[in-house]
Amino acid sequence: MKPQTMRDVFKRHRWRLLLATLLLFTTMLAGVGLLGLSGGFLTAAALAGALGMGSTFNFFSPSAGIRALTMARIVSRYFEKLVGHDATLRIARDLRVWFFQRALPLAPARLGSSRTGELLARLITDIGEVDGLMVRAISPLLALAGIALATVLAAGLIYWPAAVLLLLLALLVGIGVPVFAVRRGDAVEAKRAQQRASLRTLAFEGLEGVADLTALDARDDWTLRVDAAAQQLARSDQRRRRRLIGGNVLHSSIAGLGLLAMLWLALSAFQAGQVQAAFAATLVFLTVALLEVAAGSGIAWQALQSARVAGKRLRQIVDQPPAVQEPAQPHTVPECAVAVTFEQVVFAWPGETRRLLDGVDLQLVPGDRIAIRGDSGCGKTTLSALLLRLWDPQQGSVRFGGVDLREFAQDQWYRQIAWLPQGAPVFAGSIAENLRLGDPQASDAALWDVLAQVRLGDWAQQQGGLEAWVGENGATMSAGQARRLALARALLRNAPIMVLDEPTEGLDVDTAHALLVDLAAAVGQRSLLMITHDRLPEGVVQREYRLQQGRLDLQ
Structure with a gap:
C-alpha cells in the first residue's frame, strides 16, 4: 500500500x-x-x-x-x-x-x-x-x-x-x-x-x-x-x-x-x-x-x-527510508514453536567500519533460556535489535523456523516477541494501564499474578490497588520498582520469545537474584534471550555466552 x-x-x-x-x-x-x-x-x-x-x-x-x-x-x-x-x-x-x-x-x-x-x-x-x-x-x-x-x-x-x-x-x-x-x-x-x-x-x-x-x-x-x-x-x-x-x-x-x-x-x-x-x-x-x-x-x-x-x-x-523494508509478499509466521537461528551474522552501524557482530552463530530453540554477557558497547543490545528486526544484518541472516525474518511482515513478527529494553518507560497512568500495554485483555487477576511474580504485589496494595496513579515517567516509584513494573508488562505479553535487556538494572543484589529465580519459573515454556552484565543464579538460564570482538563464545 x-x-x-x-x-x-x-x-x-x-x-x-x-x-x-x-x-x-x-x-x-x-x-x-x-x-x-x-x-x-x-x-x-x-x-x-x-x-x-x-x-x-x-x-x-x-x-x-x-x-x-x-x-x-x-x-x-x-x-x-x-x-x-x-x-x-x-x-x-x-x-x-x-x-x-x-x-x-x-x-x-x-x-x-x-x-x-x-x-x-x-x-x-x-x-x-x-x-x-x-x-x-x-x-x-x-x-x-x-x-x-x-x-x-x-x-x-x-x-x-x-x-x-x-x-x-x-x-x-x-x-x-x-x-x-x-x-x-x-x-x-x-x-x-x-x-x-x-x-x-x-x-x-x-x-x-x-x-x-x-x-x-x-x-x-x-x-x-x-x-x-x-x-x-x-x-x-x-x-x-x-x-x-x-x-x-x-x-x-x-x-x-x-x-x-x-x-x-x-x-x-x-x-x-x-x-x-x-x-x-x-x-x-x-x-x-x-x-x-x-x-x-x-x-x-x-x-x-x-x-x-x-x-x-x-x-x-x-520521508526518511526505514531501516528495514516490508516484504512485497510476506511469508506466514509459523504458529507452532520453532527455533530462532543466527547464521553467520555480520553487522556494523551505518557509517562505521567496526563490526559489532562478525560471523555470529546462535540457536534459540523453543523453551531455551540463554544469557548473553559482555562488556558495554560490545554489541549485546545490537544482537537483540536484529532479533527484533529494528535493523537487518549486512551479511548472514536471522531465521525463525528456517525462514529469514526479512520475509515476515513486521507487525506479525513483533507479535512473537515480548521485549524489555534497557530504558523501558513507565507511562503516566495507573498501574493497570501500564500493565495492559502488554495484554489489553488481561483480567485483574492476571495483573495481580504478574505483579506477584516481580515482587510488586505488596507495593501495589499499599498504593491503593491497580488503579493507583504512577505519575509521569513513574515519578511515584523508585528506579527498581519502575524496572520491575516494566518487566511485569513484558511477562504479561503472550509471546513465544522473550528478550530481556538488563532486566535487573536498578535492583539490589538480593532482590535481583530472587527476581531472576522467579523469572525462570514465570517464563515457562517460552524461549528466553537475556542480555545482562550480572552473574546469574544457578538454574535461571541453561546456557551463557560471552560476546567479545564480534564473536559469541559459550561459557
Whole structure:
C-alpha cells in the first residue's frame, strides 16, 4: 500500500475547504458590494435632495440591496468561521495521525538521531503551521483573487479605464507589496523554525534533566542558554514583524495614491458626462473596498511561507527510508514453536567500519533460556535489535523456523516477541494501564499474578490497588520498582520469545537474584534471550555466552 502523503490529508477534507473558501469569498464580496452600493446610494440621495428630486428618487431598491448584503455578510461570515475552524481542527487531527503513522516505523533506528525536543517542535509547532495552510493562506488569497476579478468586472461595466486602474492596484497591493514584504522569506522562515525548535528542545531537556542540572550546579548556565535562544527567536520575530509593517506602509502609500487616482478618474469621467454621479461614487468606494480587502494579503503570504517551511520540516522526518523494508509478499509466521537461528551474522552501524557482530552463530530453540554477557558497547543490545528486526544484518541472516525474518511482515513478527529494553518507560497512568500495554485483555487477576511474580504485589496494595496513579515517567516509584513494573508488562505479553535487556538494572543484589529465580519459573515454556552484565543464579538460564570482538563464545 502506497504511504499516505500530506496532500492526501488535505484532499480528504477538500469539500469542507472548498466550502470555507466559497463562504470567505461570499463574505468579502458582500462587504465590497455593500460599500460600493451604499457609497453610490448615499451620493445619489444627497444629489436628489440638493436638486429637489427627492419625490422621484428610488430609495427602496438600493436600501433593500444594502440590507440583503448586510445580512448575507453576517451569515456567510458566521458559517465561514464555523466551517473553516471545523476543517482546520480535523486537518490538525489527521496530520498528527499521519505524522505518527509515518514516523513510528522509523523508530528507533532513524528517529534515534533526532532529539526529542526537536521531534516535539515538529509535532506541535510545525503541524500547527501546516494545519491552517488553507484557511489562513490559500483560501484568503483565492478569495482575494476572486474579489479582485469581480471588482474589476463591475468597474468595467461602469467605466473601462477605471477597471484598468483597479486591475493595476489589485496586482500591486495583492501580489507586488506582499512579495516585496516577504522576499527571501523561505530562508528566513526556515531559520526562524529552527530557532523555535532549538528553544523548545532546550526547554524540554532542561525540564527533563532538572535534577541532574541541580546536582551539577548547572541550572543557571542552562537557564542562560534558554534565555539566549529565546532572545534569538524574539529578534527573528521582530524582524518578521518589521517586514510586515514595511509591507503595510507600502500598501498604505500605494492605496492612497491609487485612491487619489481613482477619485480623479471618476470626477473627470463625471465632468465629461461619461459616468453618472452615483456611479462615479461607486467606483471610488469599490476602490476603497478592494484596498481594504487586500490589506490582509501580506499576512496570508507570510502564513503560506511558514506553512511551506513547516511542511518541508515534517517531510524531512517522515520521508526518511526505514531501516528495514516490508516484504512485497510476506511469508506466514509459523504458529507452532520453532527455533530462532543466527547464521553467520555480520553487522556494523551505518557509517562505521567496526563490526559489532562478525560471523555470529546462535540457536534459540523453543523453551531455551540463554544469557548473553559482555562488556558495554560490545554489541549485546545490537544482537537483540536484529532479533527484533529494528535493523537487518549486512551479511548472514536471522531465521525463525528456517525462514529469514526479512520475509515476515513486521507487525506479525513483533507479535512473537515480548521485549524489555534497557530504558523501558513507565507511562503516566495507573498501574493497570501500564500493565495492559502488554495484554489489553488481561483480567485483574492476571495483573495481580504478574505483579506477584516481580515482587510488586505488596507495593501495589499499599498504593491503593491497580488503579493507583504512577505519575509521569513513574515519578511515584523508585528506579527498581519502575524496572520491575516494566518487566511485569513484558511477562504479561503472550509471546513465544522473550528478550530481556538488563532486566535487573536498578535492583539490589538480593532482590535481583530472587527476581531472576522467579523469572525462570514465570517464563515457562517460552524461549528466553537475556542480555545482562550480572552473574546469574544457578538454574535461571541453561546456557551463557560471552560476546567479545564480534564473536559469541559459550561459557
